[in-house]
Amino acid sequence: MQAPKRRSGRDNTSSMSRIPARLNVLLGIVVIMLGALGWRLGSLQLVQGDKFKAEINSAESSTEQINVQRGIIYDSAGKALVTNSGSQAITYTKPRNTSEQSMYKTANEVGDFVKIDTKQLSNANKIKYYIQDEDRAAELAKAGNISSAPGTDAYVKALTDYANENSDEINLSAGQKNKAMIFQKMENAYALSTVYLKEKDVTQTEIASVGERQSKMPGVNVGIYYQRKGSSNTDESLEGLVGGVSKSGLPEDQVNSLIEKGYSRDDAVGTSGLEKQYEDILKGTKRRVEVTVDKDGKTSEKVVYPGKAGSNLHLTINxxxxxxxxxxxxxxxxxxxxxxxxxxxxxxxxxxxxxxxxxxxxxxxxxxxxxxxxxxxxxxxxxxxxxxxxxxxxxxxxxxxxxxxxxxxxxxxxxxxxxxxxxxxxxxxxxxxxxxxxxxxxxxxxxxxxxxxxxxxxxxxxxxxxxxxxxxxxxxxxxxxxxxxxxxxxxxxxxxxxxxxxxxxxxxxxxxxxxxxxxxxxxxxxxxxxxxxxxxxxxxxxxxxxxxxxxxxxxxxxxxxxxxxxxxxxxxxxxxxxxxxxxxxxxxxxxxxxxxxxxxxxxxxxxxxxxxxxxxxxxxxxxxxxxxxxxxxxxxxxxxxxxxxxxxxxxxxxxxxxxxxxxxxxxxxxxxxxxxx
The missing domain is CATH 3.40.710.10 (DD-peptidase/beta-lactamase superfamily)
Structure with a gap:
């Protein structure tokens, strides 16, 4: 009897011959795509590079948001129960993509002319400010036997850990604490948001000093701070009903949720009573200004949205x-x-x-x-x-x-x-x-x-x-x-x-x-x-x-x-x-x-x-x-x-x-x- 023919060998050879053909097609497609990408990159860099560089160098713009007045609360007879009092303030609008080192330099410049309360200076920001100085950082690294390369994340972490463990070695003068507090306020801001560096008791000398040195203080300006002011003859029971607003920025337990809604860390927000219940109505909508800096460092401003002051409330209560x-x-x-x-x-x-x-x-x-x-x-x-x-x-x-x-x-x-x-x-x-x-x-x-x-x-x-x-x-x-x-x-x-x-x-x-x-x-x-x-x-x-x-x-x-x-x-x-x-x-x-x-x-x-x-x-x-x-x-x-x-x-x-x-x-x-x- 004749043995059946074996077909497995022929089938395997045919299958193997088809695989390289598919790979060749895929490799061809990849080569074509890489070539197209290379050509496009070359075109952008060689042909249009000067154009884009000129646009980048010609101007850099950002949009600043400026606070508006909160709405006024009146009783049923038209008596103002709470109003606003405006005063000059030193503000900071955090530029897009700014670095800690840049803010450190700005804080030092501002701190030479503006004095603020340092009671809220945190230990973490005190350390962060301290190690921004290369000489101080080098001394800490030597004392702590830190071998990581300066400027790396590992270096900063090692310095911070050592400073936390040896906080008695981190000594700042009164002037340095003042600058560190300014640095902390800048750090707490998020990109393009405006915070107050100093909102009370700002002197005319401080205002003049900031105004004269705008080019050395990117993001720092003179603005208006609106403070809630109750009527001098308002009954105490009504004060509790009207409620209050935060006095030192957003409440800690609401910071993240409020920032997601567009608030800045230094914003005043209703924390109780009607101020809290009607926050969305009373707060208004911030003014938006587009600030452009040209290649020569000159700035120009354009009002994108004039802002809307908060709406007023009239109560049923007399x-x-x-x-x-x-x-x-x-x-x-x-x-x-x-x-x-x-x-x-x-x-x-x-x-x-x-x-x-x-x-x-x-x-x-x-x-x-x-x-x-x-x-x-x-x-x-x-x-x-x-x-x-x-x-x-x-x-x-x-x-x-x-x-x-x-x-x-x-x-x-x-x-x-x-x-x-x-x-x-x-x-x-x-x-x-x-x-x-x-x-x-x-x-x-x-x-x-x-x-x-x-x-x-x-x-x-x-x-x-x-x-x-x-x-x-x-x-x-x-x-x-x-x-x-x-x-x-x-x-x-x-x-x-x-x-x-x-x-x-x-x-x-x-x-x-x-x-x-x-x-x-x-x-x-x-x-x-x-x-x-x-x-x-x-x-x-x-x-x-x-x-x-x-x-x-x-x-x-x-x-x-x-x-x-x-x-x-x-x-x-x-x-x-x-x-x-x-x-x-x-x-x-x-x-x-x-x-x-x-x-x-x-x-x-x-x-x-x-x-x-x-x-x-x-x-x-x-x-x-x-x-x-x-x-x-x-x-x-x-x-x-x-x-x-x-x-x-x-x-x-x-x-x-x-x-x-x-x-x-x-x-x-x-x-x-x-x-x-």
Whole structure:
């Protein structure tokens, strides 16, 4: 039999013969491309080289950014709360691609004529400045047995490490420290950004010296430094609300993020209050100037963009009224363990704040103005929540506008201490109450029984709460949220808190009783003001705000102003019926004008024009002693004004301080606001 022919040899030979052919093609392509590249390089260097060199030598340009004035903040009457004061300054615009050695030389030149504060000189920059001098560097290298070649990264690192370990050998005179601080400021700038080398107390001699030596100080100029200046007669509480700007450049914790947004390290930026909240509007847009240096060293400037000063803010707050409310709190805050006193006055229809005042008492007993405490401090506030609780019962059909009578009685459930209304501790005053009457006498029993009806477990003496589902917490909180309790008001200020919610698991089901009359979750004074406003305006939760309008500046850099009013914004509605709303209004009217022997707000009856109100007293402990939080919400049915007052930590014998404050705050409103409309 004939053996089969072997084909593998022929196939291998054919395959091998094809590989060199492919390589030849690829090599040919590479040779052609390299030739084309070489020809192009030769053309650029030999034919067009002189042209490009001439262009490079003819001029070098960079664009500098120059600060503009921040916007001014005015109160509702047009009083300037914070403005700008301009002063001459020494600035430095870091050239593109400049070296440390170049900045070192410039810093030494400037330092001979300009003296600055050296307190912020860092050890790292002190060392960096020190080793820029070749002789000093050589001495350090010798002392540290450093063998790396001078000028290399390894040499600089070795010098820096040795200097850090032997800092006692790095001695600078006062004059050298001055130059090192200037060098540090230059180092901290990024390319084409402008920083201040000296912004305060610049002398005319320093200005003249810099002006005469511009050619020896590349990037150094005389400019204007704008400093924030508050009004001399602005109330301290408004100073906290207006806020502040950084005084020594960008805040350390925000440097990187702000630089990415185009800020320079020496820029002033809002750090608190309105200055922070409205930073993008207040800061404006920097002026841009293109600086060109020709081959002879002569400079010329061209304004690329004239810049736009920051826009102005006009507030809803009246500075005079704010100051008076602050004084009222200071004059009425009780002694003892009282922790503070807070008040917010708001326009119910717009959410605009007329005044937000606060006084804190320190551990040493000193009083400190703190308007921001009205948005960042939350307290248990007691019975002022009862209108919201009754509305929640109405809207969930636990009671109705025609069937809402419940007998006030002490509430006794298994596993929970007896809870009762203040006027019926032992059951001797167990009386039937309608919803308005329950508000008039501030019945705890009434709202606890509404809560149990909501949970589908009507009250029976000795009953267990095990049949009450924990979802009752959510039901109540959703009802409160509709009015603004337990949620942020949306106010245009930083640092607002929503308050704290108590635990709502099975182990805390007994606290559902406390939640119904304001003894569990915490709320801010601003939330109470929004809550009062929601009741007053018919059921719309208006976003709280302190900025009424903004003066927008034109894009051409001129001072043309166009005022943009901040439109009122509804965050939601209660969704109640007119009948349900009327029931609450009737009850809050009776709080002030009711005839029951247990009426809670009769001290407010003397106010003219009259108001509707709800008082509150929450039992608390302060430093281990029994105290109360005295609170109040109110509104005038015929005028656009709502009020909230919170005074935590007072003793029970002065718990009526809420009404004393409310009366004075309302009387001041008629004088300071209404009379001047």
């Amino acid at each position: 500075a005079n009224y704010q100051e008076n409310v602050q004084k009222i709190l200071r004059n009425n805050i009780p002694g003892g363990l009282t922790q503070g006193a807070y008040a917010v006055v708001m326009n119910p229809k717009t959410g605009g704040v007329y005044a937000m005042a606060g006084v804190n008492r320190s551990e040493t007993g000193n009083l400190q103005d703190d308007a921001m405490a009205t948005i960042n401090r939350a307290e248990v506030v007691g019975s002022v929540v009862k209108p919201a609780m009754i509305v929640t019962g109405l809207m969930n059909n636990a009671i109705s506008t025609t069937d809402n009578t419940i007998v006030d009685q002490p509430i006794s459930v298994s596993g929970t201490p007896v809870k009762a209304s203040y006027f019926n501790k032992n059951g001797s005053n167990s009386i039937p109450l309608t919803a308005p009457m329950a508000l008039e006498v501030s019945s705890n029993s009434y709202v606890m029984q509404v809560m149990l009806k909501l949970a589908g477990q009507p009250y029976a003496p000795g009953m267990s709460l095990q049949g009450v589902d924990t979802s009752i917490f959510q039901t109540m909180r959703e009802g409160f949220n509709r009015f603004g309790l337990g949620v942020k008001t949306g106010i245009d200020l930083p640092g607002e808190t929503a308050g704290l919610r108590g635990d709502s698991d099975r182990a805390h089901i007994g606290n559902a009783l406390d939640e119904s009359f304001g003894q569990y979750d915490t709320y801010t004074t601003m939330q109470l003001a929004q809550y009062a406003s929601t009741i007053a305006n018919g059921g719309y939760r208006m976003k709280a705000h302190v900025v009424e309008s903004i003066d927008e500046r034109s894009e051409n850099g001129k001072n043309d102003l166009t005022q943009q009013t901040v439109a009122p914004q509804s965050l939601g509605s209660v969704g109640w019926t007119p009948g349900q709303r009327q029931l609450i209004w009737q009850g809050m009217d009776q709080v002030v004008n009711g005839t029951s022997p247990f009426v809670t707000g009769s001290q407010l009856k003397t106010l003219k024009p009259g108001i509707y109100a709800k008082t509150g007293t929450a039992e608390t402990f302060t430093n281990g002693q029994e105290t109360v939080t005295s609170s109040l919400i109110a509104f005038s049915p015929e005028h656009d004004v709502a009020l909230a007052v919170v005074v935590p930590g007072v003793s029970q014998d002065v718990e009526l301080v809420n009404m004393n404050i409310a009366k004075e705050v309302y009387n001041a409103y008629w004088k300071d606001i209404e009379a001047k409309k």
